[in-house]
Every structure is written in C-alpha cells, then in structure tokens.
Amino acid sequence: MAQARVFIAQNRPNEAIGLLSHLEETARSAGRMGRVIEILLLQALALREIGDSEHAILALTKSLALAEPGGYVRVFLDEGRPMQLLLAQWLAHAGASPLREYAIHLLSQFDAEPHVVTAAVEKVSPTGDPSASSGQALVEPLSQRELEVLHLIALGRTNQEIARQLIVAPGTVKAHTASIYRKLDVANRTEAVRRARDLGILP
Incomplete structure (x- = not known):
C-alpha cells in the first residue's frame, strides 16, 4: 500500500494501478474490507491522474458502497484535497444514488472551502436528475x-x-x-x- 502511494506521489499512476489491483485481490480473499475500501480509494485517485474519469468514478462508487454501512469517514479525509474534488465530481453525477447523502456528509467533513460541497450539490436537481451544467x-x-x-x-x-x-x-x-x-x-x-x-x- 505504501509503495502505491509512492507511485502516485511520483506521478507514476499506471504503476500504482497495477499494484493496487493485485493488493485488492489479496485483501478481498482475506476478507479485509477496510483495506479494500482504502485500496479502491487509491485506485480512484490513480485513475483520475491518468484522465480515466469513468473508471475513477466507478472505483469510488465501489468504495462508497462498502464504506457507507460502517460509516467510514477518516479513510476518505486522509486522502485530502484530491479525494474531496473527486467526491465532488462523483456527487455531480450521482443522480438519485442511495449513496448521495453519504457522499454529501463526507464532503462536509473536509476542512476546505464550503463552495466545493455547495457547487457539487447544486449540480443535482431535487428530482435527482443531473442538471445541465453551464460549462x-x-x-x-x-x-x-x-x-x-x-x-x-x-x-x-x-x-x-x-x-x-x-x-x-x-x-x-x-x-x-x-x-x-x-x-x-x-x-x-x-x-x-x-x-x-x-x-x-x-x-
């Protein structure tokens, strides 16, 4: 896990992704779901680094689904600003996902600018359908x-x-x-x- 973080810090996301895939299989086999959540979060960040937003969002969705029942928060906060921004991106495309309220709660726990949460939430209409972005x-x-x-x-x-x-x-x-x-x-x-x-x- 530490080596995967080093790869990401060194701007070597592809190597991180390969290592994390192996670590995920091992952690799942051992039933270590807490570790799986952390691995999926790192996968999401590494995928975002190479511009693969679709799979980054998918990895984050998997981690949210595993983390929500246990109310995990710290594991997300520990990833800092990159995770905050990825959560905001996920939320902007979440629609009526049952994980939406959990994602909003996670975003609210970050010590960063409140507008990141507000902007992400406002991109989803009250009916749960993503609204057309002016961008x-x-x-x-x-x-x-x-x-x-x-x-x-x-x-x-x-x-x-x-x-x-x-x-x-x-x-x-x-x-x-x-x-x-x-x-x-x-x-x-x-x-x-x-x-x-x-x-x-x-x-």
Whole structure:
C-alpha cells in the first residue's frame, strides 16, 4: 500500500494501478474490507491522474458502497484535497444514488472551502436528475484536472502552490493553465475566473 502511494506521489499512476489491483485481490480473499475500501480509494485517485474519469468514478462508487454501512469517514479525509474534488465530481453525477447523502456528509467533513460541497450539490436537481451544467456551453469542456487547477486559481494560489497541492510539476500546472485560457478564450487569471463564473463553472 505504501509503495502505491509512492507511485502516485511520483506521478507514476499506471504503476500504482497495477499494484493496487493485485493488493485488492489479496485483501478481498482475506476478507479485509477496510483495506479494500482504502485500496479502491487509491485506485480512484490513480485513475483520475491518468484522465480515466469513468473508471475513477466507478472505483469510488465501489468504495462508497462498502464504506457507507460502517460509516467510514477518516479513510476518505486522509486522502485530502484530491479525494474531496473527486467526491465532488462523483456527487455531480450521482443522480438519485442511495449513496448521495453519504457522499454529501463526507464532503462536509473536509476542512476546505464550503463552495466545493455547495457547487457539487447544486449540480443535482431535487428530482435527482443531473442538471445541465453551464460549462457545457464550452466548445471543448475542461478536464477534471483543469477544473481543479481553475478552482485553485480562483482561490489565488500561485503555480508553485498549485503544483505542491496537486503533487505535480510546476510546468504541468503552466500547461493546464494555458489549456484553460485557450478553452475559455481568455488571456489571464482574472479573465479566466470571471469567464468561469459567467459560465457557472465556478460559484
């Protein structure tokens, strides 16, 4: 498990995914469901790193389903900001999932900006159907990683601070920022935040 975390921290998510798949089989065979939950969470984060949002959400759904009956909280909080953002993404697509209230509760336990929870909840209508996001007005939608960078830009974080928080190289942050500017058709951070708020991407 520790080695998988090292792989993720070193930006080697594919190696982490391979190792975690093996660890999951072993933990399931031993009936160690608490460990399975943690492994699935790490799988979800690693999958998100390679841009595979569909399977990241699936892995997170599996972990939520296993964790909800036992009321697990700490295992999610220990993964920090990346898990908070992934939970918010999951919630935005949750519809009428029976796990929705549990996900909202988990998000409310993070010590981060309340707007992350609010924005995620508001993306789901009272009937449980995902509402159309204003961000869909973009010709080319922002990726999950670009959305994370954009949220941090809106909070006034520098590229170095964003790089440290997301555990990526500063050059990677610059590349994501350039892509955000291109997709939003803006020239700087202030314009990007204003445009994103106009589109409903940011609260």
